[in-house]
Amino acid sequence: MISEKLLREGVADESDLKEVIPPDWALEKGPVAVAECFQEIPCNPCSTYCNRGAIVFENINDRPIIDYEKCNGCTLCVSKCPGLAIFIIDKNFSEDEATVMLPYEFLPLPKKGDVVTTLDRYGRPVGKGKVIRVQNTRYNDKTPLISVTVPKDMAMVVRNIRVEV
Amino acid sequence: MIKTDVAIIGGGPAGLSAAIAAADMGAHVTLVDRNQELGGQLLKQTHMFFGSREEYASTRGFDIANILKEELKKRNVDVLLNTTVVGYYKDDGVWGMEHGEDKFVKLKAKKTVVATGAMERHLLFPNNDLPGIYGAGAVQTLMNQYGVVPGKRVLMVGAGNIGLIVSYQLLQAGVEVAAIIDAAPTIGGYLVHASKVRRQGVPIMTSYTVKKAYGNGVLEGATIVKVDNRFQPIPGTEMDMDIDTMCIAVGLNPLVELLWQAGCEMRYIPQLGGHVPVKDENYETTVEGIYVAGDAAEIEEATSAMVEGRIAGLNAAYTMGFDNGHYCDEREKAIKRLQDLRSGPVGVKISNGLLKLAEEAV
Numbered sequence: 439m440i441s442e443k444l445l446r447e448g449v450a451d452e453s454d455l456k457e458v459i460p461p462d463w464a465l466e467k468g469p470v471a472v473a474e475c476f477q478e479i480p481c482n483p484c485s486t487y488c489n490r491g492a493i494v495f496e497n498i499n500d501r502p503i504i505d506y507e508k509c510n511g512c513t514l515c516v517s518k519c520p521g522l523a524i525f526i527i528d529k530n531f532s533e534d535e536a537t538v539m540l541p542y543e544f545l546p547l548p549k550k551g552d553v554v555t556t557l558d559r560y561g562r563p564v565g566k567g568k569v570i571r572v573q574n575t576r577y578n579d580k581t582p583l584i585s586v587t588v589p590k591d592m593a594m595v596v597r598n599i600r601v602e603v
Numbered sequence: 604m605i606k607t608d609v610a611i612i613g614g615g616p617a618g619l620s621a622a623i624a625a626a627d628m629g630a631h632v633t634l635v636d637r638n639q640e641l642g643g644q645l646l647k648q649t650h651m652f653f654g655s656r657e658e659y660a661s662t663r664g665f666d667i668a669n670i671l672k673e674e675l676k677k678r679n680v681d682v683l684l685n686t687t688v689v690g691y692y693k694d695d696g697v698w699g700m701e702h703g704e705d706k707f708v709k710l711k712a713k714k715t716v717v718a719t720g721a722m723e724r725h726l727l728f729p730n731n732d733l734p735g736i737y738g739a740g741a742v743q744t745l746m747n748q749y750g751v752v753p754g755k756r757v758l759m760v761g762a763g764n765i766g767l768i769v770s771y772q773l774l775q776a777g778v779e780v781a782a783i784i785d786a787a788p789t790i791g792g793y794l795v796h797a798s799k800v801r802r803q804g805v806p807i808m809t810s811y812t813v814k815k816a817y818g819n820g821v822l823e824g825a826t827i828v829k830v831d832n833r834f835q836p837i838p839g840t841e842m843d844m845d846i847d848t849m850c851i852a853v854g855l856n857p858l859v860e861l862l863w864q865a866g867c868e869m870r871y872i873p874q875l876g877g878h879v880p881v882k883d884e885n886y887e888t889t890v891e892g893i894y895v896a897g898d899a900a901e902i903e904e905a906t907s908a909m910v911e912g913r914i915a916g917l918n919a920a921y922t923m924g925f926d927n928g929h930y931c932d933e934r935e936k937a938i939k940r941l942q943d944l945r946s947g948p949v950g951v952k953i954s955n956g957l958l959k960l961a962e963e964a965v
């Protein structure tokens with residue numbers, strides 16, 4: 439069941455997120471993907487681009503259910519998702535920080551080391567984060583991926599950044 | 604007069620795929636488009652497409668156009684650009700075309716695939732003709748093909764995929780999007796698209812419509828109003844918005860004038876976007892030898908438009924006796940693809956519409 443909030447405002451609420459939040463053991467083992475794709479739509483690149491078989495579709499309208507035994511957060515699916523709905527969470531980046539890797543198709547791109555404003559699913563500022571990686575290869579095909587540090591408890595909150603110019 | 608086996612009218616994803624398929628079967632194909640460039644809607648689609656790899660998912664629309672154009676080049680297809688098909692002489696089976704500004708050309712084809720796409724709907728409200736009020740598709744063309752931004756602050760009317768995607772692309776171009784409103788109680792487009800615009804800070808307001816636009820000679824603002832579940836405005840909920848641009852994204856109508864002229868049986872099916880031709884499984888209309896594919900057949904997606912084009916092109920060539928030995932396989936594969944694409948909840952509307960069309964046609 440998709441929540442009213444998501445259907446009316448485009449923002450996933452707890453009941454939606456509950457279905458996609460990785461289990462603790464998965465978050466402990468290292469970076470993993472979170473696919474915030476709650477609706478059955480005719481789309482499957484996340485599945486076809488994952489070469490570890492962590493997302494298996496029987497029908498093109500299936501929703502991505504990630505097998506956390508197999509997902510190692512390799513990022514291959516992230517820039518291929520036309521919905522820009524996949525994020526990579528690394529819960530144990532440091533003692534008190536996690537990282538969120540997100541697709542970011544805006545200019546200017548931040549550079550590694552920059553401090554950016556972190557935003558939630560409404561686009562509201564929720565803090566500052568440091569960019570630790572910018573992945574923008576041919577494979578990314580104009581969907582660069584930005585990895586940003588966040589407090590551990592913000593790993594499921596931060597979903598966008600703003601680059602201050 | 605130009606003579607050909609298969610004429611394709613419209614060089615969007617449907618027409619390009621039809622041309623490729625018919626040429627593969629061995630037919631001589633002539634592809635006509637009124638634009639300077641082939642690709643149709645794809646040319647302005649800077650976002651990655653949904654679907655599956657067979658229909659180039661994760662590839663941006665304009666890159667898909669390039670792939671299809673490359674494929675077309677490998678085949679011997681005659682292409683007439685800057686050429687608008689304006690009429691059909693029923694008795695002779697001849698298409699009349701305007702080439703450029705002043706040249707009239709006739710085209711006689713044994714079979715024709717009409718893949719003319721769709722046109723944008725407008726919305727009725729006071730002052731809806733003020734400069735600054737555009738169709739969302741027009742704004743997308745302006746920005747992504749001609750590099751011109753329409754204004755500084757936009758109200759998007761319509762939260763279907765087009766409204767959501769064009770909003771996102773406005774943001775990418777540095778234009779502020781004040782809000783996306785929609786009279787329906789829920790977002791019509793894909794929720795992943797909605798979420799990616801929402802996290803840029805753009806409010807999505809469902810159950811809202813435009814009451815009026817205002818401005819002195821140009822658009823300066825709009826009053827929006829909440830509607831109840833029967834789409835009636837709720838007094839006292841009006842809200843003024845300062846905007847210099849409004850984009851209307853409330854749906855598309857199939858572009859079917861040529862099919863009317865040709866005498867194809869038509870039906871009004873709201874789920875399919877309005878008046879659409881009755882067609883069989885091969886996408887042949889009720890006029891023998893005239894096929895339809897893509898948005899002209901029903902408002903759907905580029906993915907399905909490509910598959911429909913393939914089916915129409917294959918069958919048009921095959922029924923003239925052309926077959927490279929793969930007709931049956933290719934046709935079956937394509938029909939299966941369409942079924943798969945439409946098998947989910949978002950395909951229900953199209954499937955119901957098609958069912959209704961089939962029922963009414965009997």
Ligand SMILES: Cc1cc2nc3c(=O)[nH]c(=O)nc-3n(C[C@H](O)[C@H](O)[C@H](O)COP(=O)(O)OP(=O)(O)OC[C@H]3O[C@@H](n4cnc5c(N)ncnc54)[C@H](O)[C@@H]3O)c2cc1C
Nearest residue numbers: 613615616617636637643644688719720897898904905906
């Ligand atoms: C903003 C937006 C976003 C979209 N996003 C997606 C998406 O993510 N995924 C997806 O699958 N689909 C998407 N679509 C839908 C997709 O673009 C269309 O479904 C698809 O382009 C339809 O293809 P078509 O070939 O039928 O028509 P079109 O692409 O419209 O092509 C029709 C062609 O016919 C030509 N033509 C028309 N009349 C004549 C005439 N009389 N004589 C000569 N030529 C003529 C036109 O010039 C045009 O080139 C989107 C559409 C829009 C507007």
Ligand code: SF4
Nearest residue numbers: 488509511512513515
């Ligand atoms: S991050 Fe890598 S392993 Fe995990 S789902 Fe995506 S592609 Fe598969």
Ligand code: SF4
Nearest residue numbers: 475481483484519521
């Ligand atoms: S690629 Fe993205 S939008 Fe498509 S099904 Fe997978 S997660 Fe959803």
